[in-house]
Structure formats: C-alpha cells, structure tokens
Amino acid sequence: MGYKVGIVGATGAVGQEFIKLLGEREFPLSELKLFASARSAGKQVEALGQTITIEEATETCFEGLDFVLFSANGDLSKKLCPAAAKAGAVAIDNSSAFRMDPEVPLVVPEINGEAARAHKGIIANPNCSTAISLMGAYPLHKKFGLKRMIASTYQAVSGSGAEAMQELEDQVKAWSAGEPIEKNVYPHQIAFNALPHVDVFLENGYTKEEMKLVNESRKIMALPDLVASCTCVRVPVMRSHSISINAEFERPVSVEEARAAIAEAQGVDLVDDPENKVYPMPLDFAGKVNCGVGRIRKDLGYENGLAFWVVGDQLWKGAALNAIQIAEYLIK
Amino acid sequence: MGYKVGIVGATGAVGQEFIKLLGEREFPLSELKLFASARSAGKQVEALGQTITIEEATETCFEGLDFVLFSANGDLSKKLCPAAAKAGAVAIDNSSAFRMDPEVPLVVPEINGEAARAHKGIIANPNCSTAISLMGAYPLHKKFGLKRMIASTYQAVSGSGAEAMQELEDQVKAWSAGEPIEKNVYPHQIAFNALPHVDVFLENGYTKEEMKLVNESRKIMALPDLVASCTCVRVPVMRSHSISINAEFERPVSVEEARAAIAEAQGVDLVDDPENKVYPMPLDFAGKVNCGVGRIRKDLGYENGLAFWVVGDQLWKGAALNAIQIAEYLIK
Numbered sequence: 001m002g003y004k005v006g007i008v009g010a011t012g013a014v015g016q017e018f019i020k021l022l023g024e025r026e027f028p029l030s031e032l033k034l035f036a037s038a039r040s041a042g043k044q045v046e047a048l049g050q051t052i053t054i055e056e057a058t059e060t061c062f063e064g065l066d067f068v069l070f071s072a073n074g075d076l077s078k079k080l081c082p083a084a085a086k087a088g089a090v091a092i093d094n095s096s097a098f099r100m101d102p103e104v105p106l107v108v109p110e111i112n113g114e115a116a117r118a119h120k121g122i123i124a125n126p127n128c129s130t131a132i133s134l135m136g137a138y139p140l141h142k143k144f145g146l147k148r149m150i151a152s153t154y155q156a157v158s159g160s161g162a163e164a165m166q167e168l169e170d171q172v173k174a175w176s177a178g179e180p181i182e183k184n185v186y187p188h189q190i191a192f193n194a195l196p197h198v199d200v201f202l203e204n205g206y207t208k209e210e211m212k213l214v215n216e217s218r219k220i221m222a223l224p225d226l227v228a229s230c231t232c233v234r235v236p237v238m239r240s241h242s243i244s245i246n247a248e249f250e251r252p253v254s255v256e257e258a259r260a261a262i263a264e265a266q267g268v269d270l271v272d273d274p275e276n277k278v279y280p281m282p283l284d285f286a287g288k289v290n291c292g293v294g295r296i297r298k299d300l301g302y303e304n305g306l307a308f309w310v311v312g313d314q315l316w317k318g319a320a321l322n323a324i325q326i327a328e329y330l331i332k
Numbered sequence: 333m334g335y336k337v338g339i340v341g342a343t344g345a346v347g348q349e350f351i352k353l354l355g356e357r358e359f360p361l362s363e364l365k366l367f368a369s370a371r372s373a374g375k376q377v378e379a380l381g382q383t384i385t386i387e388e389a390t391e392t393c394f395e396g397l398d399f400v401l402f403s404a405n406g407d408l409s410k411k412l413c414p415a416a417a418k419a420g421a422v423a424i425d426n427s428s429a430f431r432m433d434p435e436v437p438l439v440v441p442e443i444n445g446e447a448a449r450a451h452k453g454i455i456a457n458p459n460c461s462t463a464i465s466l467m468g469a470y471p472l473h474k475k476f477g478l479k480r481m482i483a484s485t486y487q488a489v490s491g492s493g494a495e496a497m498q499e500l501e502d503q504v505k506a507w508s509a510g511e512p513i514e515k516n517v518y519p520h521q522i523a524f525n526a527l528p529h530v531d532v533f534l535e536n537g538y539t540k541e542e543m544k545l546v547n548e549s550r551k552i553m554a555l556p557d558l559v560a561s562c563t564c565v566r567v568p569v570m571r572s573h574s575i576s577i578n579a580e581f582e583r584p585v586s587v588e589e590a591r592a593a594i595a596e597a598q599g600v601d602l603v604d605d606p607e608n609k610v611y612p613m614p615l616d617f618a619g620k621v622n623c624g625v626g627r628i629r630k631d632l633g634y635e636n637g638l639a640f641w642v643v644g645d646q647l648w649k650g651a652a653l654n655a656i657q658i659a660e661y662l663i664k
Contacts, residue, residue: 173508193614195611196576196613205628205630229639231639235567237526279528281525297536300538300560301480301481307563
C-alpha cells in the first residue's frame with residue numbers, strides 16, 4: 001500500500017528537495033506526479049528511479065492524488081490548493097497564502113501535529129525562519145512558559161530559490177577572479193554583505209518575513225498574546241538559517257533545565273559545548289533533518305530570560321522536510 | 333605646529349588604518365614613529381610620504397611623543413601604555429586592557445568626548461561592536477531614555493586582524509576553484525558560514541565580546557543600570573560590523589522623532605528608506621567615517637521600543653578612526 005503524491009513546483013529548489021526527501025525517508029509512495037508551470041511541462045526528469053514527465057499544474061490535474069505538496073508562489077497556491085482539496089487530496093502548502101487562515105492548520109509536527117488532523121483539505125507549512133526558530137523556542141516554552149521573543153535572523157540565500165544560490169556562487173566566483181559582480185535576484189550584492197531585507201516591506205516598517213515570524217509563532221504555539229519582534233537579515237550562506245533569540249519566560253529558568261528540555265525534544269540536537277567551540281553553525285546543518293540549538297545562557301536582559309541560537313536547513317525543516325513530516329504525521 | 337605621534341602595532345590591520353587616517357584627516361603631525369614587535373623592527377615602510385623604520389615597542393621608546401596610538405594585544409598594552417603615559421604622552425589604547433578601569437576614560441567622542449579630558453595618561457578606545465552600536469543607540473537614548481538594549485551582531489572578519497581577512501579571501505578563492513578549504517585563524521570555516529563565537533567564552537556562557545558590549549555601553553553612556561544582552565556572531569563580511577538592536581526606552585517613542593535624532597547626530601548617517609530598498613549595509617560602510625542607521629521602526633516587543641540596524645567600519649569607527657578622533661578632540 002502506498003500513497004499517490006503530487007508535487008507542484010517540482011523544478012524549484014524546494015521541489016527538488018521534496019523529491020529527494022520522499023526517497024530518502026522511504027515515504028510509502030504508490031505514484032509520484034510532478035507539476036510545474038506550462039514552461040516546464042513536457043520535460044522528462046529522473047526522480048526516484050523513474051522517468052517522470054512534468055505536467056502543467058492546473059485546477060484539474062489533482063484527481064486521484066492523496067497528497068499534493070506545493071512549493072509555488074502564493075497566487076498559484078491560492079488558486080490550486082482548493083482545487084487539490086476538492087479533488088480529494090490533502091494540499092500541504094509551502095507559500096504564505098493560507099498560513100493565517102483560521103480554517104487552515106499551520107503545522108510543525110513536533111509542536112502542533114494534532115492540529116493537522118482538523119484540516120479541511122489544506123494544511124499550511126510555516127515560514128522557514130519561523131519553523132526553525134520554534135524548534136528551539138517551543139521546548140523552552142513548554143518548560144518555562146514563553147512571554148516575549150526577540151529574534152534576529154541570519155538567513156541563507158536558498159530562501160530566495162535556486163537562482164539566489166546561483167547568484168551567490170556567481171558573485172563569489174567573479175570576485176575571486178577579479179571580475180565585475182552582477183546582481184539579479186537581490187537588489188544589492190549578497191557576497192561579503194548582509195541585507196536587512198527579506199521579503200517586501202510593510203507599512204509598519206517591518207518586512208513580511210519579520211511579521212510572519214511574529215504571527216505564525218503565535219498560531220503554531222497557540223500563544224495569541226505572545227510578544228514578539230524580529231529583524232530578518234540575509235547573509236552570504238547557502239542553505240541554513242540561523243536565528244539569535246532572546247526570550248523572556250513566565251517562570252524562573254535554569255540553563256541546565258533548558259539544555260535538558262532541548263536534549264529531550266524531538267527534531268532538535270543540543271549542540272552546546274562552547275568551551276570546546278561546539279555550537280550550531282549553518283554549514284553543519286545543511287542537509288540535516290534535525291535543527292541545532294546552542295549558546296544557551298541566562299539572558300541578561302530579563303529576570304526569567306534565556307538567550308540561545310538555533311540553526312536549521314532552510315530547504316528542509318524550513319520547507320520541504322516539514323511538509324513531508326506533516327504528511328507522515330497524518331498517515332502514521 | 334604639530335604633534336609627535338607613535339603607533340604601536342603599526343604593521344597590523346588597525347595599525348595600517350591609523351597611518352592612512354592620520355594622512356587623510358590631515359592630523360597635525362610633526363613626527364610619526366612606528367612601533368611593532370621585535371620581529372618587524374628594522375623594516376622600512378612608506379608612510380605618509382616618508383620612509384620610516386619600524387622600531388621595537390619597548391617601555392623606553394616613547395620619550396618626546398604627544399600621542400601613542402596602541403593596537404596591540406592586551407598584555408602588551410598593559411605593559412606599555414603606562415610607560416607611554418609616564419613618558420608624557422597620551423596613550424590611546426585599542427585593547428580591552430584598561431576599558432573598565434575606573435581611572436581610565438572610555439571614550440566615543442560624539443558621546444562622551446568630555447570624559448577624555450579627565451585622563452591620567454591613558455584613554456581607552458571601545459570595543460568595535462560597542463562603538464558602532466552606540467553610534468545608533470546613543471542619539472536615541474538622549475531623546476527617549478534607554479532602559480534595555482538587546483543586540484545581535486553581524487561581525488566582519490577584520491575584527492580578527494589582517495590574517496582573518498586573508499583567511500576569508502583564501503577560503504572563498506579555494507571554494508571557487510574547487511580546492512580544499514583551510515582554516516587557521518578561526519576554529520571553523522568562515523566562508524558561507526556564521527560563527528556564534530567572537531572572543532573567548534566566559535563562565536556565564538557569554539563571550540568576552542558580548543560582555544564588552546554590555547559593560548562598555550554602560551560606562552560610555554554613563555548608564556550603570558542599563559539592562560543589556562548581546563549575541564556576537566562572525567559572518568563572512570570583510571570589514572564592516574552590523575548590529576540588530578531592540579531597545580526599550582523610558583519615554584514614548586516615535587519613528588519620526590527617532591529618525592530626526594539620528595539625522596541630527598554627529599558621526600552617523602540616517603540611511604532609512606526601505607520602500608526604495610535603502611538601508612545600511614556592510615559593503616557600503618567599509619571605508620566610511622560615519623556609521624549608518626536604518627530599519628528604524630517601533631519595536632513590537634516593548635511598549636516604548638525601537639528596533640533598528642546599525643552598520644559601521646570595524647577598522648575605522650570600531651578601532652582606528654575613533655582613537656584618532658579622541659586625539660583630535662583633545663587638541664581641538
């Protein structure tokens with residue numbers, strides 16, 4: 001017995017990881033269908049040992065599927081997720097289109113997996129920085145009761161897609177060769193730089209990405225009154241996001257208990273031995289299922305506070321892996 | 333009329349900037365002496381149109397000098413700054429050796445220049461992240477009254493010296509050529525990575541660098557009760573530090589007033605037009621006298637709060653420039 005799975009956006013950076021992870025995790029597949037824009041339709045690709053012809057993603061292409069994993073832009077998701085649901089599939093959507101919809105569960109399986117069961121055909125996958133941040137913050141919340149969360153991110157270029165990863169590579173190679181540096185994906189050079197700008201700016205001066213972390217954290221942890229603030233920064237790193245978090249809690253904290261809470265939690269590794277220069281780093285967490293948490297210490301900014309550092313693969317826990325884990329949760 | 337100036341650590345990354353800046357700023361020099369370790373002594377270097385022989389830095393080499401700019405390790409500063417002071421010079425020290433000494437002023441001229449006048453022969457130059465952070469935080473403090481400051485840094489490799497800049501360059505070039513990446517300065521690869529580790533770890537789980545920002549900020553702004561917390565992170569950027577700051581104030585804040593306070597302040601540029609993708613970035617502030625402040629917005633984490641982003645050249649405002657500005661303050 002297996003499940004019929006479709007992937008929308010199969011040719012993108014996250015789409016490719018969907019395929020890879022379905023194979024690596026031995027997801028019980030009976031059929032895999034790949035969808036993309038009309039431009040890519042008709043192309044044949046090798047995926048999990050088969051040759052699959054990419055089909056155009058349309059409102060009528062989802063018949064007979066059990067799960068459709070979406071990694072498309074929000075507009076396409078808005079149009080096609082309901083179509084997938086109507087066709088009887090569960091649409092697991094990586095865009096921000098449905099995340100704050102009260103009818104749609106927003107799920108990190110290790111945190112609120114149960115919420116997924118209440119779906120009405122669509123389940124939203126969180127923003128990448130949010131999912132990774134909460135892998136560190138949630139186990140501490142369970143232990144001490146999270147009141148306030150201040151986050152500054154160090155985000156990899158993979159969050160902007162395969163073209164952005166190529167752009168960083170091209171810029172670094174051009175710089176190394178003494179050639180002029182070109183930019184297309186980002187408005188400014190990303191190599192050797194830091195851009196305090198991820199996603200578009202809103203009227204309140206925050207970026208959409210920053211507000212996602214605030215709002216999605218509240219929804220996923222069921223903490224509507226959580227006080228949260230965030231600054232999102234793109235750095236010249238390929239595919240893992242890092243987040244520096246300062247958190248205030250309801251109850252007294254201890255570093256020992258915090259470390260124990262992380263060590264016991266599912267989906268995170270405690271990587272916290274600063275004396276031996278051991279802490280999570282983006283290079284070490286690219287292609288890792290688990291996120292890493294380290295630099296756990298009493299936050300000097302609050303009576304009951306902890307400062308810590310979380311790292312996770314943007315393409316995996318921040319996108320494709322979490323979506324597949326949602327499907328795994330539903331079928332287990 | 334001019335001043336006799338000595339530079340200790342003349343061959344290092346900061347030492348080289350001392351020389352360049354004395355020239356660019358037309359510091360009224362009547363004599364320039366360059367000191368370094370025994371290893372470099374005897375070498376002849378071109379500096380400000382003269383050929384100068386580097387002398388070994390010893391306790392007896394400072395006779396007749398008006399200012400001695402130190403960029404050496406803390407142990408050497410501890411030994412030689414008092415000798416320079418005893419010889420009648422003002423020692424301006426870039427190490428952390430004297431910064432928290434109650435007898436020694438710790439000075440950012442735009443903030444507490446007057447404190448420099450109370451020196452007893454030694455003036456301390458702040459830690460790089462601190463000086464740059466406060467160029468943004470202090471004008472806002474004057475306006476609104478700073479209570480709490482949470483900072484996460486994005487620090488350039490120049491803070492670890494010329495070898496570290498070379499290491500990042502070498503790693504990027506090796507990566508571009510498909511060759512193995514070597515590391516010597518940092519315990520982990522810095523190219524395409526982020527290291528939550530600047531300076532050594534202390535018993536409380538913070539690094540020395542992080543505690544410098546906490547303690548030096550209190551001293552420079554004369555705010556002994558300031559609540560502050562900091563996470564310091566090294567990123568693959570050459571020579572400008574960036575700092576993401578979340579600040580809570582005594583009095584109600586407005587973004588407009590905050591922008592006006594930054595725009596009026598000495599030594600900082602307001603670079604804050606997000607709609608047009610204008611914000612300070614490390615690439616733009618390398619080799620700039622002023623620091624840049626942008627991304628100013630109400631902090632969602634506090635009733636009276638502001639979030640903002642400060643960028644400045646680590647080698648300049650974070651080191652050589654601020655030291656020279658201290659000397660300029662004293663002679664103006």
